[in-house]
Amino acid sequence: RIYYNPETESVHLTAARILRADGTLADARLAEAVPGQLSPRLVTFPALDRGDVVEIEYSIDRFRPDFFGDYFGAIVRLQNASPVRRSRYVLATSAGRPYHLHLTGGAPQPVVREDPETQAVTRVWEMTDLPPIEHEPFLPPDEELSPTVQISTFRDWNDLALWYWHLVAPQHAATPAIRRQVETLTRGKATDEEKLAALYE
Numbered sequence: 001r002i003y004y005n006p007e008t009e010s011v012h013l014t015a016a017r018i019l020r021a022d023g024t025l026a027d028a029r030l031a032e033a034v035p036g037q038l039s040p041r042l043v044t045f046p047a048l049d050r051g052d053v054v055e056i057e058y059s060i061d062r063f064r065p066d067f068f069g070d071y072f073g074a075i076v077r078l079q080n081a082s083p084v085r086r087s088r089y090v091l092a093t094s095a096g097r098p099y100h101l102h103l104t105g106g107a108p109q110p111v112v113r114e115d116p117e118t119q120a121v122t123r124v125w126e127m128t129d130l131p132p133i134e135h136e137p138f139l140p141p142d143e144e145l146s147p148t149v150q151i152s153t154f155r156d157w158n159d160l161a162l163w164y165w166h167l168v169a170p171q172h173a174a175t176p177a178i179r180r181q182v183e184t185l186t187r188g189k190a191t192d193e194e195k196l197a198a199l200y201e
Helices: 157-172 176-186 192-200
Strands: 002-004 009-019 025-027 029-033 039-044 053-062 073-077 084-094 100-104 111-115 120-130 148-152
Antiparallel strands (some): 002 039, 009 025, 009 053, 029 039, 100 148
């Protein structure tokens, strides 16, 4: 499954194939999206045999801002329930915008390449020879068991709170009609407690 938001993102399958143990190749296909706000696209493979190697490479491109504006964030697991020969995550961005990283589970620092001509910055995380995550009852989420890359344009929770406050602040402004009603209900009340009680009642 490749999860993405179809309203703001598109999925491009670069490679999806099986290298058979006998040396032959078999192609997979990208199935239609499953309806939903965060729609998985399914990559379906022919039946696998012991010794087959699966290769899948895809990109997710954002073609317009979503509810969060120009915010970008991702949580990428480099390990999963299958043995992995090579796991590679590439993030291509424009220069000048800070991106904040949090790496867990032994995820490596990225290799960073800057192109002075296009002002593009490419970050690459890569790990090899990862064993499968053995699933057992009551295990923590996969994000806590796998080397994981967390990346965000928000520096911290204060950044997020400030963005959210600017979004909702206009809703907290009292209209002239509400102000007049408050003045009527609290007339003659001396303390804040009395005014609050009058409004509450």
